[in-house]
Amino acid sequence: MIQKGALLLDDPGQAALVRRCQDGDAEAFRALVEAYKNALFGVAFLMTRDRGMAEDAIQEALVQIWKHLPSLRDPARIKSWMMRIVVNEVNQQLRKKRVPSLPIEAADIPCDDDPVENRIISAERRRKIQEALSGLPREQREAIVLRFYSDLSVPEIAAATGAREGTIKSRLHRALENLNEALQNEGLEAEA
Template sequence: MPGRPGPPDGVLAERAQDGDTAAFETLVLRHQDTVFRVALRTLGDREEAADAAQEALVTAWRRLPSLRDADRFRPWLLRIAARGALDAARARAPEHPIPEGAEVADPAAGPAGRAVGSGLRQALDHALADLPPPQRICWILREMEGLGYEEIADVVDATPTAVRGRIHRARTRLVEALEPWR
């Protein structure tokens, strides 16, 4: 990603493929928060998300030799994280609501503003939890992580057209669910 100090991801990934654990550690430090956020928003449980994020990073280390284009490390890592979180979400019992806490309410908003922000945040969390996992992960990667359609398609192993459709359906469902907040 541009603007990050140090060597680009591609250079670090190539070094890591050659056995440089410090290079991989730098990649982990650079991307662990994003991996965790994707897992948290997909799973809705901090402990499960931490486990899924850790498993994704371990899996990335083990699969690093299979990475063909080192410059594509970030989407490759996010694909591992997204698939792991989706597998965990599918494997468990009924959905847990996504917990509040990814963003903190603005204390300058005052008690009323914080209450409205908290209520809206909870409504969004519940609406996200109700989305089918493929729609949820595409929406999260687009709206919360800022990935483009091509990158998301690479992450979720779908076409950009399928990603657009999933995001459109997710947006439609979220708008309907959040209608009372308009």
């Protein structure tokens, strides 16, 4: 069963869909892209803080995904595999063009995962959280985005970034401490 915004990892149809993609089925690839497009774009946007650059990175990543999909051995790892390609493409884009540090505008980020939370959190609180996130070093921001926006596990983040699990745990720990400190400085308490 395909869910809006993402495929279920334990879905028996996912492996068949990935295999169809690997066999060159363009319709299956469209379904796969449709299932993950918001998560892929969200990661690219939160990492670049630039809509145009995120769109370019996603476009290039999708070409790479299509091209290299036949080499994917484990269909259950499709999400982390796709995220790795997006992260690599974003990092390549960032190396090509240095982006000035701008606050993230969440209103432009499609998010199907938690529409209730988006309605509850005040615009001011969201703005402060986004500023704190934007202030993190790139590796910490990347880890936070992949963990909490894309809901990847530590092993999946390690696979997506090419870093060790211990390094990812350390980045997440430091990032959460830095975010908590920044939010406390803004008079906001971190939510449990």
